[in-house]
Amino acid sequence: MKLNGYTGDDLYKKPRLEMVETQLVKRGITDARVLEAMRLVPRHLFVEEAMRSTAYEDFPLPIGEKQTISQPYMVALMCERLGMKGDEKILEIGTGSGYETSVLGLLAGRVYSVERIAPLLFKARKVIESLGLHNVALKVGDGTIGWSDFAPFDAIIVSAGGPDVPAPLVEQLADGGRMIIPVGGETGQALRTVVKDANGVKSIEDTPCTFVKLVGRYGWGENGAN
Numbered sequence: 001m002k003l004n005g006y007t008g009d010d011l012y013k014k015p016r017l018e019m020v021e022t023q024l025v026k027r028g029i030t031d032a033r034v035l036e037a038m039r040l041v042p043r044h045l046f047v048e049e050a051m052r053s054t055a056y057e058d059f060p061l062p063i064g065e066k067q068t069i070s071q072p073y074m075v076a077l078m079c080e081r082l083g084m085k086g087d088e089k090i091l092e093i094g095t096g097s098g099y100e101t102s103v104l105g106l107l108a109g110r111v112y113s114v115e116r117i118a119p120l121l122f123k124a125r126k127v128i129e130s131l132g133l134h135n136v137a138l139k140v141g142d143g144t145i146g147w148s149d150f151a152p153f154d155a156i157i158v159s160a161g162g163p164d165v166p167a168p169l170v171e172q173l174a175d176g177g178r179m180i181i182p183v184g185g186e187t188g189q190a191l192r193t194v195v196k197d198a199n200g201v202k203s204i205e206d207t208p209c210t211f212v213k214l215v216g217r218y219g220w221g222e223n224g225a226n
């Protein structure tokens with residue numbers, strides 16, 4: 001596993017390796033590929049320069065446009081749940097800073113990521129390209145309708161919380177595929193894992209979490225109304 005555009009030797013290498021040990025390994029993340037990817041991706045490049053020194057701390061951080069870069073543990077947990085081996089085609093909803101997108105780029109064969117706020121997507125694209133990740137496709141749009149041109153997807157990861165699972169995403173999930181999505185109210189959700197196979201669609205919900213709102217046709221309304 002390697003980032004072609006990045007050596008990994010930077011000022012933040014030590015806090016990055018510590019983050020993986022104290023926030024991920026100690027809390028039970030065991031997927032070796034997820035841990036390796038998160039040791040490699042320079043999280044500090046996905047936040048404003050003034051916030052770089054806190055980029056490896058145990059919380060989400062603002063990235064502008066009232067959005068946040070997810071907490072490292074949440075990124076690791078969601079990626080681990082998808083159980084990727086390396087050749088999967090993934091759909092991500094909510095590119096945000098592009099941090100999780102880059103982690104997914106190392107873990108999967110191909111990543112399609114949709115973000116509704118254009119300036120965030122443009123910033124994310126710059127960083128992702130600078131890292132030399134060429135298996136990532138990005139677009140501006142409403143991710144609750146999925147990205148049908150490239151469906152079906154082996155896995156779908158939604159990094160914003162909605163009132164329910166958007167039906168188009170279930171449709172665009174491959175047979176044998178799985179989706180992870182925070183579902184619940186506007187201020188708190190639970191992580192839901194949706195599995196699709198020949199027998200139908202099953203879901204389980206566990207870990208409580210707090211994500212920004214999934215806003216769109218099959219999410220929350222633009223002004224907070226559903």
Ligand code: SAH
Pocket residue numbers: 063067068069070093094095096097098099100101114115116117120141142143144159160212213214215216217219
């Ligand atoms: N994983 C990202 C998380 C960003 S926060 C990171 O670590 O940086 C969630 C993002 O989802 C926000 O940028 C928000 O604008 C975006 N979002 C919300 N609803 C969306 C929708 N319907 N389609 C695409 N993106 C959406």
